[in-house]
Amino acid sequence: MTHQHLTDEARPPLTPVRQLSLRFSSTRRGARLARQLAVQQFTEWTGLPYDSDRARTVALVTAELASNAVRHGSLPGRDFRLALLLLPDRFRVEVTDTRPERLPPSMTPQPADETSxxxxxxxxAYADRWGRTVRDAYTKTVWAEVLLPTAGS
Known part of the structure; x- marks a missing residue:
């Protein structure tokens, strides 16, 4: 499986089969609810079981992106937005926060004694593709995609 990190310029065009977008409070509870909703929608839309590898991947990447939005991307009183898109061949999780100047760090390993x-x-490691998009001076979106199984896989 190949994993790709993409920036704004390399973003593929999207034509969702289904989509859902909700705002959550920039709290640990909001991040937890976003993760739960993402997995619920994933299993509902795809018919894959809740305990499948792909559902676990959706849970992991949503938890991480939502947690980062709360920890690093929030301003007082501002929520984050979770968008879920079912595309013909993949499921996409987008988390939009209010700190466009705080872009995700480069993918360099952290020292062993770092706690975060x-x-x-x-x-x-888990998403098939991920990246970030900054469309305006007020928000940024970090997204991750999980490929859906093809017939016979």
Whole structure:
């Protein structure tokens, strides 16, 4: 499986089969609810079981992106937005926060004694593609995609 990190310029065009977008409070509870919703929608839309590898991947990447939005991308009183898109061949999770100047760090390993900073390494390892998009001076979106099984896989 190949994993790709893409920036704004390399973003593929999207034509969702289904989509959902909700705002969550920039709290740990908001991040947890976003993760739960993402997995619920994934299993509902795809018919894949809740305990499948792909559902676990959706849970992991959503948890990490939502947690980063809360920890690094929030301003007081501002929520983050979770968008879920079912595309013909993949499921896409987008988390939009209010700190466009705080872009995800480069994918360099953290020193062994660091207690944080490894979350995007997990996204890199588990998502089939991920990246970031900054469309305006007020928000940024970090997204991750999980490929859906093809017939016979």
């Amino acid at each position: 900073g490894r979350g995007l390494l997990l996204v890199e």
